[in-house]
Amino acid sequence: MIELAVFGAGRIGHVHALNAAAHPSVRLKYIVDPVPSEAHERLAAETGADMVDTEMVFSDADISGVVIASSTDTHAELLLRAAESGKAVFCEKPVSLDFATVARVSRVVEEAGIACLLGFQRRYDPNFRFVRDRIVSGQAGALEHIVMHTRDPSPPPRAYVERSGGMFRDQAIHDFDMARYLLGEEIATVYAAGNSLIDPEIAAAGDIDTAMITLTSVSGRFVQMINCRRAPFGYDQRLEALCSREVLYVENRPQRGVMIADAEGFHSSTPMNYFIERFADAYRAEMHAFVDMIETGAKPLAGIRDGLEAQRIAEAAIVSMKTGTAVHITPDWNP
Structure with missing residues (x-):
């Protein structure tokens, strides 16, 4: 059983959390969102996940992969943390609104060799x-x-x-x-x-x-x-x-x-x-591809270079x- 964490419990994070929790090979262990709300608590209860902070996710060696669906200004730092910790990552686009940052993060992710799927769901x-x-x-x-x-x-x-x-x-x-x-x-x-x-x-x-x-x-x-x-x-x-x-x-x-x-x-x-x-079917297929990438090393249809x-x-x-x-x-x- 693969254990995952989802960053962001907003519109697209909600979709990814439900898809992860529904996957037969996945336990959605954590959801991270700094803005407390009843909607976020309901999502955690529905998926069986715990609401935690960022440090808890990256200090947990049992977490195989993270889904980054939080606000765009958090993507780059979370990708760097994933690269540092060796966790697979599924990140929504864009990596950053600053192109120099996109190029730098892409280089770090590629050099780290972690599995990375970019959220081009089409x-x-x-x-x-x-x-x-x-x-x-x-x-x-x-x-x-x-x-x-x-x-x-x-x-x-x-x-x-x-x-x-x-x-x-x-x-x-x-x-x-x-x-x-x-x-x-x-x-x-x-x-x-x-x-x-x-x-x-x-x-x-x-x-x-x-x-x-x-x-x-x-x-x-x-x-x-x-x-x-x-x-x-x-x-x-x-x-x-x-x-x-x-x-x-x-x-x-x-x-x-x-x-x-x-x-x-x-x-x-x-x-x-x-x-x-x-694109409901596409989002479900993305999550299956992310899990397959972790389990078998299958190459994603969209990687960090495609985002760049x-x-x-x-x-x-x-x-x-x-x-x-x-x-x-x-x-x-x-x-």
């Missing part, structure tokens, strides 16, 4: 995995270009925006990662345009709510990204991959898989409410938006 979604597998197998033919749409159902509150690191580091980083994952190669140039067209509070916080980004891979293939903080019909997350023999589509998942037809037309359900619901490279693209997009020019990325490019 890689574990069955539909995205199907697209990737069909491309890699050659069935779809050569991948030529990708179009991605990512729109939240409504703008986040200003307090969230102010600590999120901005739209590119917070939301679009998943698309940057998926571009690398599907292309199977690095991005060479980034051109980004963005504005605040939806919520004046986001503009007042110094961020954008609408963006269009064009990526060019090292072999000259294109990715077009459309990102927005609002979709009037709900969470909008779609992908189109144009290949030489097939076009592969990942569409929104409806809340109800039934279409109703009457005299007024055909009526389908709205999409799933948000990413927690949409996705954020490198995000930083380049920020520079591009500010300068109005395309940014050329090299393996050692820094903002």
